[in-house]
Amino acid sequence: MKSIKEMGFAKLLQKKGLYITLGACLLAVGGAGIAAYNNAVSKVSDNISFSIEKNASSLSHLQADEKTSGVEKDKDSSLSDSSSQVSVPKTQPNVMPVNGEIINPFSNGNLVKSKTLGVWKTHDGIDIKAENGTQVKAMNRGVVTRIWEDALWGNCMTIDHGDGIIGYYYNLAKAMTVIEGDEVDSGEVIGAVGDSAEIEAAEPSHLHFGLKRNGNWIDPVTFINPDMKK
Numbered sequence: 001m002k003s004i005k006e007m008g009f010a011k012l013l014q015k016k017g018l019y020i021t022l023g024a025c026l027l028a029v030g031g032a033g034i035a036a037y038n039n040a041v042s043k044v045s046d047n048i049s050f051s052i053e054k055n056a057s058s059l060s061h062l063q064a065d066e067k068t069s070g071v072e073k074d075k076d077s078s079l080s081d082s083s084s085q086v087s088v089p090k091t092q093p094n095v096m097p098v099n100g101e102i103i104n105p106f107s108n109g110n111l112v113k114s115k116t117l118g119v120w121k122t123h124d125g126i127d128i129k130a131e132n133g134t135q136v137k138a139m140n141r142g143v144v145t146r147i148w149e150d151a152l153w154g155n156c157m158t159i160d161h162g163d164g165i166i167g168y169y170y171n172l173a174k175a176m177t178v179i180e181g182d183e184v185d186s187g188e189v190i191g192a193v194g195d196s197a198e199i200e201a202a203e204p205s206h207l208h209f210g211l212k213r214n215g216n217w218i219d220p221v222t223f224i225n226p227d228m229k230k
Contacts, residue, residue: 092140092141092185092186092187093140093186094139094140094186094223094224095137095139095140095186095187095224096128096137096139096209096224097128097136097137097138097139097167097169097207097209098128098130098134098135098136098137098193098207099128099130100128100129100130100134100206100207101128101129102126102127102128102129102221103127103128103129103203103204103206104123104126104127104203104206105123105126105219105221106123106124106125106126106217106218106219106220106221107122107123107124108219109122109217110122114199114200115200115202115203116198116199116200116201116202116203117199124210124217125168125170125208125209125210125211125217125220126208126209126210126219126220126221127200127203127206127207127208127209128206128207128209129204129205129206130193130205130206130207131193131205132173132192132193132194132195132205133173133192133193134192134193134207135189135191135192136169136172136189136190136191136192136193136207137186137187137188137189137190138159138167138184138185138186138187138188138190139159139161139167139186139209139211139220139224140161140162140165140167140186141161141162141183141184141185141186142159142160142161142162142165142167142183142184143159143160143181143182143183143184144157144158144159144178144179144180144181144182144183144184144190145158145159145160145166145180146158146180147176147178147179147180149174149196150170151198152197152198152199153170153171153196153197153199153208154170154171154172154194154195154196154197154198155170155171155172155173155174155176155191155194155196156168156169156170156172157169157172157176157178157190157191159184159190164213164214164215165211165212165213165223166211166212167209167210167211168208168209168210168211168212169190169191169207169208169209170197170207170208170209170210171193171194171195171196171197171200171206171207171208172191172192172193172194172196172207173191173192173193173194173196174194174196175191175192176190176191177189177190177191178190178191193205193206193207211223
């Protein structure tokens, strides 16, 4: 018969064996769990990396497409702008306000004797012979800037022809076909020749026509005639 001491030692060994076996099982389970966890983490990491690379690739293509699209859009806009910018001449052909003999030319600052006043003075325009009632035309396109009645020059009109050119139409009839602010074209009728200019009353019926360029009187004949130096 085993002694009580031996029986106690055997039971102790059995308990320790049970604990060892249980511990080994826990370690095995824990190791499997860790392995499974590491495997899952690896898969998630791979998926994340693939997703990031895919998104980066998509973003790169998108940016490239946007750049290309922007270039094409700019090209289209440029073509559209260039096609809409049609070259238009600044002015129309210059024409004489009336057709007739020039009875008094531009004096270019020199003094000439006035038949009406009997004094020497400059003649800052040209007198174009024409019967009363003859239609007066705009020298070129422009805007009617002023219409008034002057004590010496009679019924007057100025037209801004652009590029610093102002036309002065004097000795007109009272009735006008335009008003201040009207836009006119080259050769458009603006009024008629009158006999309203007291300062040139001794002259035959005519239109007094003057031009200023940037505030200075110039010869209308050399400006209008394309064969003359402007």
